[in-house]
Amino acid sequence: MTDYEVIIGLETHIQLNTVTKIFCSCKADSWFDPPNTNICPVCTGLPGVLPVLNKSAVEKGALLAAAMHAQLRPLSFFDRKNYFYPDLPKGYQISQYDQSLAFGGYLDLPMPASAGRPAYVRHVGIIKLHLEEDAGKTKNVGGERWTDFNRCGVPLVEMVTGPDLRSADEAAQYLIRLRQLLRWIGVSEADMERGQLRCDANVSIRPVGATYLNPKTEIKNVNSIESVRDAILKEVERQIREVEAGHKIEAWTLEWDEDKQVLRKMRSKETEADYRYFREPDLLPIRLTEEWKAEILSALPELPLERRQRFMDAYELPEYDAEILTSERRLSDYFEQAVLAYRGDPKRVSNWLMNEILRMLNERGLTADALRLTPTYLADILRLVDSGQINTSTGKSLVEKVEATGKSPQQIVAEEGLAKVSDDAAIRAVCQEVLSESPKEVEAYRAGKQTLMGWFVGQVMKKMRGKADPTLARQILEELLS
Amino acid sequence: MELCDTPAYELAVLLRQKRTTATEILNSCLARIEAVDGRPGTLEPQPATLPEDAGKVHAFITLMKTHAMQQAQAVDEKLAAGEDPGPLAGIPVTIKDIFCVRGAPATAASRILANFVAPYTATPVTRLEQAGAVVLGKVNLDEFTYGSSNESSAFQPSTRNPWNPERVPGGSSGGSTASVAAGEAPLSLGTDTAGSIRQPAAFCGVVGLKPTYGRVSRYGLIAFASSLDCPGPVARNVTDAALMLQAIAGPDPQDATAANVPVPDYLAVLDEGVRGLRIGLSPDYFRITYPNPETGEMEEQPVPEEMTAAVRRAAKLLAEMGAEIVEDVPMPNTRYGIPAYFVISRVEAASNLHRYDGVKYGYRTPDAQNDLRLMYRRSRGQGFGPQPKLRILMGMYVSAAQYSAQYYNRALKVRSLIRRDFDQVFDRSGRYRLDALLTPTTPTTAFPMAAVYGNSVMMQYADQLTVPANHAGVPGLSFPGGLAADGMPIGLQLLGPDFSEATLLRIARSYELATESDAWRKVKPKVLR
CATH class of the missing domain: 1.10.10.410 (Arc Repressor Mutant, subunit A)
Incomplete structure (x- = not known):
């Protein structure tokens, strides 16, 4: 029996968290709003309207491009992608085609060790990164087709990887890292359940050692990371079964049925659709001047994977600790501030953070920056324990008390007489x-x-x-x- | 002179001196409409002509009488209260029915939009209203502006030429120019994509200005070819055109392509004369190139002698007033203007027409209930007339992946060459250093109804001398330059560098003064005789 290699490329659509839509001043996020309430003549494509570009969408797109190590073009263009669909009110989508905001880019994806395989890094190249507007939604109700235009004109970044991923786990890991990055740099809420991060997976197989690419299938409508993994696993199984049975894989588009956990064929893809792209004459090119670019990039923080490595190198944290502490930007900022204030063993701060603080954050649904227990207070508590003024269990109860009252640990110890009796x-x-x-x-x-x-x-x-x-x-x- | 025939700038004075009221002016226009407009264009199948149509103009699709009366009344109230009612206070304007005006139908002269009532107002119309103008109604045009005669309108009867109702008014802004020529309104708002303001202005003996691309906002203009469309004024004299441009020009936060260039005071410089201005004549604008209908070979032909003579006479008058006339200015790519336009405008038009799909507004076929694709096909098939269909077919063909390099990309290169022709002759340090080019507006005077319609290639060639300005984005002004032997008006055209509207208006105003006492200036359009 042949051994097969799995080839996966992911096409992601990322909803940028701007206040307004990309070409009009309607509210961008409509998750909690009834259908057709955040719409205007522009985003519903009434006769005579014109798009006006939202600067913030460009800035967030550029920040993402930089975080993906992509090259920003000083001059990029919008194009029209022409096709008919009831959720596309203009009959064309304003997108970017041959001269998009950025090109190139990659993500070096750390893969944890698993049974029989040590940890490794997968280099995932980005082959497409551009800005575009979202379309609306349609659904069938009884014998009618209903359309909701709220989502029309919501700013998206479409980002496509090369055929570089080699397993369903890698695909899932890529999405986990992408989601972390998007939240980290603050360009998207990246909630897959709410469609803020959408993913289509292109899947093919080939015999191990081969260098050619076989026809791929495209899996659509997967709205959680788990589903992406499950759907890919199912599709790889199917492709192997087909090939083993002597059949050819056809370039189908498949749809993932979340409830039944099965893939369904949506359509054959014999030929590429001709979208008749041409430059959008209603918009000027995006001129990303050096000044503007510098201003945008000044908001680019240290990236999560870089910070994770630094925590391991500079603070000698185990990979496990570094991973958890950099899972979210504000948590990692908190950690680092606490370490700075404490001046003792960072691992000790890490232990307290991962046990006491994380539990508290999870229980209360808070982020680290919202705590009344500031990093300095945490450091104070640690020093009180270290110096023997209070014991560990008192220290732990202090964590709760400081958070509840906002008072300093020292004040609470004094007021409640919590200091250890050494008499x-x-x-x-x-x-x-x-x-x-x-x-x-x-x-x-x-x-x-x-x-x-x-x-x-x-x-x-x-x-x-x-x-x-x-x-x-x-x-x-x-x-x-x- | 009746109020409706009085220039807008004079009406403004009369109004401020309390020698008339906005309501009186409006009533005068309504009386004229009553007298000469005849039945409005409708979608209903009717006889092409009825006996009662004799001498009628048929400019209107929607007369907004109540709306206009309210606006006129508001102006009169402001005047009575001693408030400033604005520079265009009480001046009636007609609006080409390709602009959206809140609460009024915006038909684009097409069945597919016949039932569409605009929920918002186009920027140039808003600016006219803010200046105090009284919006009188929406006037006819070629369907979606696709034509040069008005005959392709789905709303029939289409507009006739007030100088001779057997002739076309030109197009696509034929309703605009006919309404102004017939004294139904002193001003009209038109659009020009290849000559759609200038050509009908020439045919109807009025002034029509295509401003620099981006000078006037396109927000609310139902798009034909977005990179070429320019809203602009139609008026009976140069001063009125300047007055109207002043009101509608300027940047617009709702149009990214509207230029952030300050608007000069057009009226202030209008009477500064032409001394020292360099005005060019180009042999490339005294001949036309068109395909032989039999062989398809391109043939060249001089424009009729009386058109050339009118231009020569204007040049002579301007020279006498101190302008320097520069002969033999080469504009070698003029002849490629129409072929390139054929491609570029169709690609943009086909895409701009995608939104008319029967889903959201406009016409939806009654006979495709449960099949989306069928509903698209039938709605569009039944809703669009032949001109939009031709543009969709051509546009889809030349933008298809396998043809776009051969057609679309090539046409864009030709467009750059046409722009270069203009750049070279207007270059301040170049060989010609022109302030303007003086040309005929059209190769012929207004042609008879049905003479050209049906041959969409030849119809397009009516725009041969006007389309280069759209490719290049430069301003073009058409103004009356006499009457031809057939009794029809001759249009003269001035083309200038970007944002040189003030200079073009100044030159045309000088010509107007020089010909003030000419006999042809006293001749009225036939429908008013």
């Missing part, structure tokens, strides 16, 4: 109390059951509501029991 006499009195109340345990301990020491310490801590210095308590108990 030998006070602890000694409680220890004696515990021992006299527990004659059986004392007897057992003396008979050799040394493990009971932990229980005695626990009893002391309980009586002192956690404030006792446990090391001191242990010393006193040992002395009293000896």
Whole structure:
């Protein structure tokens, strides 16, 4: 039996999170709005209207291009892509064709180690990156076809990878990294369920070692990363089955049925449609001057994969920690600010962040920048624990208290008397109390059951509501029991 | 003189001096319309001509009488209150029915848009209204502006030439020029894609200005060829055209292609004369090139002697007033203007017509209920007349992937060459250093009804001398230059560099003054005799 290599290219449509649409001043995001409420003569293509370019869409598109290491063109053009469909009110889509905003670009995709394979990096090239307007939506209701034009004119970036991905996992990983990047640089909410990140997958197979490309099928209508993975796996299985049975793969367009988890054939693609592209005469070319470009790129932050590597190199964090801490930009900013304020072991900050802070963020649906527990306060708590002024469990409870009140950790410790009791006499009195109340345990301990020491310490801590210095308590108990 | 025949700039004075009212002016225009316009164009099948049509102009598709009366009244109230009602206060204007005016049908003279009522107003119309003008109604045109005679309108009877109702008014802004020539309104808003303001202005003996591309916003103009379309004024004299351009010109945040160039005071320089101006005559504008209908070979022919003579006489008068006439200016790519236009305009037109699909507005076929593709085909098949269909076929053909290099891209190169012709002769440090070119507007005077219609190639060649300005984006002004032996008006054309409207108006105004007492100036159009 032949071994097959899977060849995948992804075509993504990214909804830019501008306030208004790309060619008119209607609100761009209509997720929560009833059909046909964010529309105007321009985006519904009434006779006589003209598009006017939204500068912000260009800026967000350019930022994305730069983050993908693509080259920005100083002069780019809009073109008309002509076709008929009820969701396309002008009968053409304003898009970019041969001279788009940017060209080239790539993403070096880190693939985690898996069974039988060490971690590796997949270089994914970008072969197309351009701005365009979205079309509307249609649906069949009873015997009628209904159209909703809210989405018409929403700014999109279409970004297409080369046939560079080699597995369904890589495809899923690419989308995970892309989504992370889009949110990180703030150009898209990138929520696949809301259509802010859409993906079509081109899939083909070939015998391992071959260099040619076989006809591919295109999978449409996949609206979650899991579905992309599932659909590709199903399609690869099907293609292998077909080839093994001696059949040829035809260039079909397939549709993923989320509910039934099956692929359905939408249409054959014998010939490429002729969209009769020509320059959009109603818009001027985009002139990206050096000044404008510099202004746009000044907003380009350190990218997530770069920051992840730096966290590993500079702070000696394990890959696992670095991955989680850079999953989201504000969380990674928080971490770095806390490390700076703390000046101690970054791994210690990481542990507290990944346990205490992340739990709190998840429970409350917050982002790190919204916490009242600032990075400086977290560093304060860590130092209080380190210096023995409070114990670890008090530190953990402080995390909640600071967040709840917004007061500084020091203030709460002072107000609530949370500082550890290191007074030998006070602890000694409680220890004696515990021992006299527990004659059986004392007897057992003396008979050799040394493990009971932990229980005695626990009893002391309980009586002192956690404030006792446990090391001191242990010393006193040992002395009293000896 | 009746108010409706009085120049707009004089009406403005009379109004401010309280010697008349906007309502009086409007009533005078309405009376003239009543007298000469006849039945309006409709979609209903009717006899081509009825006895009652004799001497009628048929300029209107939609007369907006109530709307106009309200606007006139508002102007009179402002005047009574001592407020400034604007530079065009109380001046009635007709609007080519290719512009959107909120609440009024915008038909584009096509069945496919016959039931479309515009929910917004085009920028140039808004500016006219802001200047106090009274919008009188929407006037006829070739369907979607596709023609040079008005005969292709779906709204029949189509407009006739007021100088001789057996002749075409020209087109596509024929309703505009006929309404102005017949005294139905002093001003009209037209559009010019290959000569659609200038050619009918020449045919109807009025002034028509195609401004520089981008000088006047296209927002609300139902597009033909977006890279060529220019809204512009139609008037009975040069001063009125300047007055109207002043109101409609300027940048527009709703049109990215509207130029951010300041608008000069056109009226202020109108009477500065022509001393020192260099005006060129080009042999390439005294001949026409057209395909032989039998062989398809291109043939060349001089324009009729009386057209050439009218241009020569104008040059002589301008020279006497101090202009420098420069002979033999080469404009070698003029002859390729029509073929290149055939390709470029069709590609853009076919795309611009895509939106008329029966889905959202306009005509939808009653007989394709459950099949989307069939609904598209039938709606478009039944809604569009022959001219849009020809443009769709041609546009789709030459923009197809396998042909676009051969046709479309080549036509774009020709367009650049035509632009270069103009750049070279207007170059301030070049050999010719022209301020303007003086040419005939059209190869002939208005042709008889049905003489050319049906031959869409020859119809297109009526625009041969006007289309280069659209390719190049430069301004062109057509103004009356006498009457031909057939009694029909002759149009003279001035072409200038980008944004030189003020200079062109100045030259035409000088000519107007020099010919003020000419006998032909006293002759009225036939329908007014």
